[in-house]
Amino acid sequence: MDLARESLRKLLDNDGIPDSIRLKLKSEYNEVNQLLDKLENxxxxxxxxxxxxxxxxxxxxxxxxxxxxxxxxxxxxxxxxxxxxxxxxxxxxxxxxxxxxxxxxxxxxxxxxxxxxxxxxxxxxxxxxxxxxxxxxxxxxxxxxxxxxxxxxxxxxxxxxxxxxxxxxxxxxxxxxxxxxxxxxxxxxxxxxxxxxxxxxxxxxxxxxxxxxxxxIVNLKARLWDILESEGKTLSALNASIFAGDLSEKLGSALLEARSESAEKIIKTYCIGKGVAVAINPIPVADLVAAAAVDVSMIVHLSRLYNLPMTKVEAGELIKTIAAQMLILYGTVWAVNFISSALKLGTGGLSTVITAAAQGAIAYYSTLVIGQVAERYLAKGKSWGDAGPKFVVSEILDHLDRDSVISEAREEILAYLRKKAKK
Ligand SMILES: Nc1nc2c(ncn2[C@@H]2O[C@H](COP(=O)(O)OP(=O)(O)OP(=O)(O)O)[C@@H](O)[C@H]2O)c(=O)[nH]1
Ligand SMILES: [Mg+2]
Known part of the structure; x- marks a missing residue:
């Protein structure tokens, strides 16, 4: 009985659930509340x-x-x-x-x-x-x-x-x-x-x-009383805990889904923002990783989504860790590789716009990697898991098809620039 009640309470009081999801699952919450009353009485x-x-x-x-x-x-x-x-x-x-x-x-x-x-x-x-x-x-x-x-x-x-x-x-x-x-x-x-x-x-x-x-109706009444007398209170507690179990499972997966959906949107927004900013105002490649202000904001933003708020300093540290892993994995050549793959995709004439878009696409890609790695870290409750940061970074890098991400980013950035030029 107490166990059932406790698990329901915990579910209700869980700070880890953002308001947006609380709203979505409000009816379930009300149900739990009713159930809690029922249990207590x-x-x-x-x-x-x-x-x-x-x-x-x-x-x-x-x-x-x-x-x-x-x-x-x-x-x-x-x-x-x-x-x-x-x-x-x-x-x-x-x-x-x-x-x-x-x-x-x-x-x-x-x-x-x-x-x-x-x-x-x-x-x-x-x-x-x-x-x-x-x-x-x-x-x-x-x-x-x-x-x-x-x-x-x-x-x-x-x-x-x-x-x-x-x-x-x-x-x-x-x-x-x-x-x-x-x-x-x-x-x-x-x-x-x-x-x-x-x-x-x-x-x-x-x-x-x-x-x-x-x-x-006497036989029914008698049978009903028998059952209620012999198992009544345990019935109620049993059902409440089964229900609470179902609900927390439902909440858990809804939470995960909603979070990764929003995370994806947040990351994408920052990727385009950074890509376009770099394309409009190209900066030396070496400064790309250093120009991490956008990435810092993105991580702070993501950390709030996961209810594990991080300061800018913390976010900066996280980026350093991620960048260091990328360096270990790919050596200093990784940035140079990006450039050539970005340019390779150009359709010929190296107009300034194309070059600029290529640089923007690289910025986009690096922000995407950082965003996805940071999300993984947050989803595990600010932890790299047993395998450490290197494993997470290499997994994300393996998982992303760099060339197609870069070519898509280039298209998106060019489309954005064209739209702006028309205005
Ligand atoms: N002969 C007979 N008729 C009954 C008995 N109990 C109910 N009825 C009749 O069956 C009909 C339906 O009864 P309800 O209690 O409204 O049935 P229900 O299952 O609640 O129906 P819905 O709410 O429409 O799903 C009524 O005309 C009742 O008079 C019974 O013990 N014997
Ligand atoms: Mg009826």
Missing amino acids: GHLHVAVFGRVSVGKSSVLNALIGRDVFSTSILHGETKVTGIEAWQEYQDGGIFLLDTPGINEIDGEEREAMAHEVVRRSDLVLFVIDSDLTDVEMSALKLVADGTRPIILVVNKSDQYSNDDQLSLRQIIRKRVKDLIASANIIFAAAQPAEQKVVYVAEDGTEKESVRAKPID
Whole structure:
């Protein structure tokens, strides 16, 4: 119980999650919050689930003893989830949840809603009113995933004679034997239909009267109490921790995805910025690496994205480390190599623009390498991992197709310059 609560709290209080992602996952956060409340108050949620019109709302009304949820012969009467405290249960804290029915024809959205409720419930009353259809069978398989107890409620038992009930029980039992314990198959009559009864009156004439068989809900109530008493509190904690686990996994991957997407955009922006700046105002190649002001800003920017803020000095140090690795790996010739590959791609005449764009492309490339290496470092929580910086740098360099990056950068820079010249 405490463990579950703790893991949820941690999830909620995690500073490592930026606001943008918090917003994106807000509904999940609310869910966790609700779950936390539920856990702290020791509440248990019992949900109905099943095909339209099998009597889900009626079953809940019969348990509660009042007409709380609306019922109708029309399919799809329940459109949204409803919740009601079950006062009758001695310890309190039990809530009954009504859900829309699964409909073979339409209502996918409502069905999704019902699944969602089930996912968060501690116990499920799967309601049917005859032998299970294929649709019910596959829905039952989804719901009976072993994480929460399920009672299979065979409602409308008033429609069956005693003999029919016996054989129906046999059939159902066989069909669900791998999914539901036979003690959890319960017959009920939540809202028995009125029937015309013909009787012989005292004066000997035949008369008709309309009456309904009595509501039969005692067996369901008894079984429900049994389960709640024996496993109630552990159920709730168990479900909460499963849910928290799911959610933190979901959050984790969403976080990673959102971050690397934004990181990619940030790096690209700085690459173009630096490339164009260098192209417009060419500087000696030797100064390229030294002219790291842009790279410093980029790293500071990235570090904020990863919630591991770095100062400019720190960022400068990081760039030095990366540049040193590049030097070790490629020797002093690396810059010269870039130039020749950049120029090689020129289509002929070495016009100033082309040369300038080539230099810009080199600047672009170096910023891209630095950005990607820095991102890797940040993603690992400001660490190079066991293999050290050299490994990371060489991996990124291997991974990037230098020539195509440079030629693309050149195109982008030229396109940018042309657009500017037109204005
Ligand atoms: N004969 C008989 N009819 C019942 C019983 N329980 C419910 N019904 C009838 O079945 C119909 C549907 O009942 P609801 O409780 O609205 O069914 P539901 O599963 O909630 O339906 P949706 O909300 O539309 O999915 C109503 O006309 C009820 O009167 C029962 O035990 N016996
Ligand atoms: Mg209903």
